[in-house]
Amino acid sequence: MNENTFWILTSLAGGRAHGYAVLRDVESLTDGAVSLPVTTLYASLERLERDGLVLRAGEEIVDGRARRYYDLTDAGIQILTLEKERLSVRLGAAEKRLAGTATTAGGTLPGSVLPGTSTAGRAVPGRAAPATLGWGFTG
Numbered sequence: 001m002n003e004n005t006f007w008i009l010t011s012l013a014g015g016r017a018h019g020y021a022v023l024r025d026v027e028s029l030t031d032g033a034v035s036l037p038v039t040t041l042y043a044s045l046e047r048l049e050r051d052g053l054v055l056r057a058g059e060e061i062v063d064g065r066a067r068r069y070y071d072l073t074d075a076g077i078q079i080l081t082l083e084k085e086r087l088s089v090r091l092g093a094a095e096k097r098l099a100g101t102a103t104t105a106g107g108t109l110p111g112s113v114l115p116g117t118s119t120a121g122r123a124v125p126g127r128a129a130p131a132t133l134g135w136g137f138t139g
Contacts, residue, residue, distance in 0.1 A: 001079070001083050003034065004034075004036060004040060004041075004044050005044060005048065006080075006083060007026040007029065007030065007034055007036070008022060008026065008036075008041070008044055008045065008048065008054075009048070009053065009054075009072065009076055009079070009080040009083075010026075010029060010080065011025040011026050011029065012054060012070060012071060012072045012076070013072060013077070013080060015071070016057045016058070016069050016070070016071040017069065017070060017071075018067045018068060018069050018070070019038075019041055019042060019045065019067075019068060019070070020067075022036075022041060022045075022070070023035075023036055023038070023041055045070055048076070049070075052073055052075050052076075053072065053073055053075055053076035053079055054070045054071065054072055054073060054076055055070065055071055055073050056068055056069065056070060057069045057070055057071035
């Protein structure tokens with residue numbers, strides 16, 4: 001599932017909504033990190049409707065413009081639930097791996113291991129050695 005689909009389905013999981021409300025909700029849910037272009041939203045809604053994940057749930061005229069409402073189907077709820085579980089597994093794996101690491105913005109703390117090295121700082125076969133010792137980026 002792509003990110004746009006995830007956020008559209010997540011927004012509609014909150015209940016029936018028209019397109020503009022979905023746009024605003026996605027921005028709110030992501031603290032402004034995701035802002036869907038209108039054309040992307042409606043193309044995605046049409047595809048999701050064809051795929052049976054959302055359905056049109058009414059239409060009204062507001063200020064002379066048609067406002068279409070959408071809602072999740074049972075299949076849409078199911079696919080979003082599966083995606084949530086998949087993401088939860090990935091998050092859990094990352095949290096487990098990160099729980100044993102200790103880094104700071106300026107590099108590693110004593111006793112921590114750089115990616116691609118052993119505890120002795122030697123390269124680990126099959127893993128890329130770090131390009132630099134610091135995490136700062138320039139350019």
